[in-house]
Amino acid sequence: MTTAAVTSRVERLASSGIQLIPKEYVRLQEELTNMGNVFEEEKNNEGPQVPTIDLGDIEAEDEAVRERCRNELKKAAMEWGVMHLVNHGISNELINRVKVAGEAFFNSPVEEKEKYANDQASGNLQGYGSKLANSASGQLEWEDYFFHCAFPEDKRDLSIWPKTPEDYIPAASEYAKQLRGLATKILAVLSVGLGLEEGRLEKEVGGIEELILQMKINYYPKCPQPELALGVEAHTDVSSLTFILHNMVPGLQLFYEDKWITAKCVPNSIIMHIGDTIEILSNGKYKSILHRSLVNKDKVRISWAVFCEPPKEKIILKPLPETVSETEPPRYLPRTFAQHIDHKLFRKTGGAVEKNQSTEDNKSPEDNQPREDGKRS
Numbered sequence: 569m570t571t572a573a574v575t576s577r578v579e580r581l582a583s584s585g586i587q588l589i590p591k592e593y594v595r596l597q598e599e600l601t602n603m604g605n606v607f608e609e610e611k612n613n614e615g616p617q618v619p620t621i622d623l624g625d626i627e628a629e630d631e632a633v634r635e636r637c638r639n640e641l642k643k644a645a646m647e648w649g650v651m652h653l654v655n656h657g658i659s660n661e662l663i664n665r666v667k668v669a670g671e672a673f674f675n676s677p678v679e680e681k682e683k684y685a686n687d688q689a690s691g692n693l694q695g696y697g698s699k700l701a702n703s704a705s706g707q708l709e710w711e712d713y714f715f716h717c718a719f720p721e722d723k724r725d726l727s728i729w730p731k732t733p734e735d736y737i738p739a740a741s742e743y744a745k746q747l748r749g750l751a752t753k754i755l756a757v758l759s760v761g762l763g764l765e766e767g768r769l770e771k772e773v774g775g776i777e778e779l780i781l782q783m784k785i786n787y788y789p790k791c792p793q794p795e796l797a798l799g800v801e802a803h804t805d806v807s808s809l810t811f812i813l814h815n816m817v818p819g820l821q822l823f824y825e826d827k828w829i830t831a832k833c834v835p836n837s838i839i840m841h842i843g844d845t846i847e848i849l850s851n852g853k854y855k856s857i858l859h860r861s862l863v864n865k866d867k868v869r870i871s872w873a874v875f876c877e878p879p880k881e882k883i884i885l886k887p888l889p890e891t892v893s894e895t896e897p898p899r900y901l902p903r904t905f906a907q908h909i910d911h912k913l914f915r916k917t918g919g920a921v922e923k924n925q926s927t928e929d930n931k932s933p934e935d936n937q938p939r940e941d942g943k944r945s
């Protein structure tokens with residue numbers, strides 16, 4: 569039996585006219601904190617806000633101007649680990665093409681999308697999918713997705729990418745290529761911010777040959793009981809960097825200073841997360857922030873996440889020697905990227921549900937691991 573045959577698509581469930589969501593989608597009480605109306609939350613200007621970083625001067629000729637821009641990026645990476653990037657150098661026209669193509673694919677009938685169904689049982693996540701229950705409580709998320717490798721070109725399998733609309737492959741290919749360039753610039757700034765050579769972090773995450781960009785389009789249907797469900801449960805990203813576009817429907821929340829903060833929808837921006845990989849390499853100086861996605865009753869939300877991931881086995885991730893000192897001992901044990909993912913999955917399924925917090929005092933290096941599951945979301 570294929571995965572497609574045993575997996576219910578959230579889109580189908582949502583369009584069936586149900587007023588109450590199935591119990592598998594009802595989250596645990598402890599997860600349902602700060603679950604107000606996300607449209608109201610997005611308008612809330614009180615309290616801390618996700619920083620907006622203008623990258624327009626990242627390569628400015630004037631050193632003072634350039635350094636101001638770079639310092640703001642570094643500061644946001646250290647304090648928040650997430651930010652809205654503006655003037656990032658990727659044209660609005662290209663971004664619109666990516667969004668139009670992705671929306672067109674998801675607007676096609678479920679039967680059409682099922683032709684691309686992935687086979688999670690055999691470990692193949694690429695294609696159209698929905699989360700399978702992976703914990704004792706059997707909880708599910710209110711989303712369907714499309715997942716595929718997008719860069720480098722020789723590691724892609726274009727045969728599994730959406731064939732319609734026709735612009736999907738050209739638009740997503742060009743976007744991934746340009747994001748790869750942006751990732752290099754960001755990693756250079758983050759390297760210098762740690763007192764390293766410009767190219768160091770880029771090399772440590774695999775360089776141009778081995779750093780893999782994975783595209784995941786998240787499709788969150790309208791939900792009749794959004795106060796009980798989550799689009800994506802609380803987690804930190806395992807990647808080095810994650811870049812996210814969305815259709816201007818709010819939903820992303822960040823766990824900052826013990827509180828869930830709703831991200832604003834900033835026009836023409838790309839949201840960027842620092843992932844666990846950079847947190848580990850920097851010995852915790854750059855933060856991988858806990859986050860989740862809310863759903864709502866009124867509007868479909870779509871987001872396009874691109875995860876920049878190191879190779880699974882070839883690199884041992886651990887705090888770089890330059891980030892460690894007598895007063896700052898290593899906070900993470902060495903592990904491959906694959907081990908890091910497995911470890912997080914094990915923590916998730918092998919014991920009680922992790923608390924949504926990241927307090928790091930008085931814990932062993934392993935306890936300092938960011939809290940999340942191993943999936944890319």
Ligand SMILES: [Fe+2]
Pocket residue numbers: 803804805859944945
């Ligand atoms: Fe995420």
